[in-house]
Amino acid sequence: MKSTGIVRKVDELGRIVIPIELRRVLDIDIKDGLEIFVENDLIIFKKYEANNTCLVTGEITTENKQYADGKFTLSPVGAKILLEELKGYGI
Structure with a gap:
């Protein structure tokens, strides 16, 4: 797994912001679905297809x-x- 060096805090509603640079690279647009996977202590997000x-x-x-x-x-x-x-x- 490759580190981006980006750190984001979780807000009071449990939300985080995915930086625009990552959304562009991963082709994630507004209203796109993201799947959430858990592996040991990792949370993995993947664009839903x-x-x-x-x-x-x-x-x-x-x-x-x-x-x-x-x-x-x-x-x-x-x-x-x-x-x-x-x-x-x-x-």
């Missing part, structure tokens, strides 16, 4: 791939699960 959600696991990763002309998306884990299920049906 519903079209990249794995149909099987619900994961959103950069490794997800779209299939059938974009009709569905699978993560590597989701693809493995689906493949095993299909093998169980003899396909």
